[in-house]
Amino acid sequence: MTDSSVSRCGYVAIVGRPNVGKSTLLNHILGQKLAITSRKPQTTRHNMLGIKTEDNVQAIYVDTPGLHKHDDKALNRYMNRSASSALKDVDVVVFVVDRMRWTEEDQMVLDRVLHVRCPVLLAVNKTDRLDDKGELIPHLAWLQEQLPNAEIVPISALQQHNLDTLEQLVNERLPEGEHMFPEDQITDRSSRFLAAELVREKVMRQLGAELPYQVTVEIEEFKQEGRLLHIHALILVEREGQKKIIIGDKGERIKSIGTAARKDMEALFDSKVMLNLWVKVKGGWSDDERALRSLGYTDI
Numbered sequence: 504m505t506d507s508s509v510s511r512c513g514y515v516a517i518v519g520r521p522n523v524g525k526s527t528l529l530n531h532i533l534g535q536k537l538a539i540t541s542r543k544p545q546t547t548r549h550n551m552l553g554i555k556t557e558d559n560v561q562a563i564y565v566d567t568p569g570l571h572k573h574d575d576k577a578l579n580r581y582m583n584r585s586a587s588s589a590l591k592d593v594d595v596v597v598f599v600v601d602r603m604r605w606t607e608e609d610q611m612v613l614d615r616v617l618h619v620r621c622p623v624l625l626a627v628n629k630t631d632r633l634d635d636k637g638e639l640i641p642h643l644a645w646l647q648e649q650l651p652n653a654e655i656v657p658i659s660a661l662q663q664h665n666l667d668t669l670e671q672l673v674n675e676r677l678p679e680g681e682h683m684f685p686e687d688q689i690t691d692r693s694s695r696f697l698a699a700e701l702v703r704e705k706v707m708r709q710l711g712a713e714l715p716y717q718v719t720v721e722i723e724e725f726k727q728e729g730r731l732l733h734i735h736a737l738i739l740v741e742r743e744g745q746k747k748i749i750i751g752d753k754g755e756r757i758k759s760i761g762t763a764a765r766k767d768m769e770a771l772f773d774s775k776v777m778l779n780l781w782v783k784v785k786g787g788w789s790d791d792e793r794a795l796r797s798l799g800y801t802d803i
């Protein structure tokens with residue numbers, strides 16, 4: 504048990520290859536949808552802090568883009584750098600893997616995690632998908648051999664299974680110290696950023712199979728007027744064909760993306776939202792370092 508009379512505070516990196524469930528895990532730990540998720544790998548592009556303060560413990564989680572092996576494009580290089588830098592200067596690492604599946608990209612993450620000095624927890628996720636839990640046991644033993652110093656915790660982020668145990672283990676490993684953020688702050692990101700990410704999530708979820716992942720979103724207006732929050736968002740794509748896909752037949756697709764994003768925004772901002780979406784072609788942005796910087800991919 505964590506000694507509740509001692510104040511603890513520290514950074515926790517959530518790392519793993521794309522699509523293992525890092526953002527789902529963060530959202531369930533925080534009890535609030537903050538990080539976007541989708542079935543399409545590489546949904547998360549930026550490091551984002553999710554802050555959880557409970558009693559005397561403040562855990563500052565860093566959700567990272569999944570590390571992946573192709574870094575041929577500027578955007579991919581940016582994502583790999585963000586994920587790697589999160590491993591430096593944290594107090595605990597939560598390495599998320601997908602139950603029985605072990606890939607070359609997991610190996611890449613493992614190679615980095617083996618070099619960290621802080622405690623590592625290995626969260627074996629999606630255990631709800633196992634028909635026979637017994638089949639996991641030899642795999643857990645194999646994982647333990649790969650990371651002898653890590654504590655292994657089987658979880659289901661989606662079904663919220665064993666997350667209390669994981670949190671407890673994280674909290675016990677945080678250093679003693681004063682809290683760095685006010686108790687009611689849950690992220691370091693602005694409301695504009697979160698709004699843009701919600702629109703991007705809906706595009707990825709509704710069109711994941713049809714679109715390459717070169718879609719980004721800019722918020723042009725974010726203004727509270729009385730009880731109504733006005734948000735204008737611009738969806739940037741690489742090609743004319745992608746614009747057509749997003750708009751859809753008679754504008755049906757963009758309408759459905761807008762409805763889904765608005766609902767999540769209303770829950771997150773606790774306000775009625777008027778959302779306007781526009782789609783614009785801006786060729787080559789995902790492989791242009793200057794364009795990436797202008798779109799807020801800062802540490803390039």
Ligand SMILES: Nc1nc2c(ncn2[C@@H]2O[C@H](COP(=O)(O)OP(=O)(O)OP(=O)(O)O)[C@@H](O)[C@H]2O)c(=O)[nH]1
Pocket residue numbers: 519520521522523524525526527528539540541542543544545546547548567568569628629630631632658659660661662
């Ligand atoms: N069955 C099951 N699915 C899960 C679980 N956790 C996450 N998922 C699903 O796995 C997919 C990927 O989840 P994300 O949370 O976006 O994964 P991520 O690791 O953040 O992905 P990147 O952004 O690509 O790095 C989504 O469809 C989730 O619903 C789980 O415990 N069980």
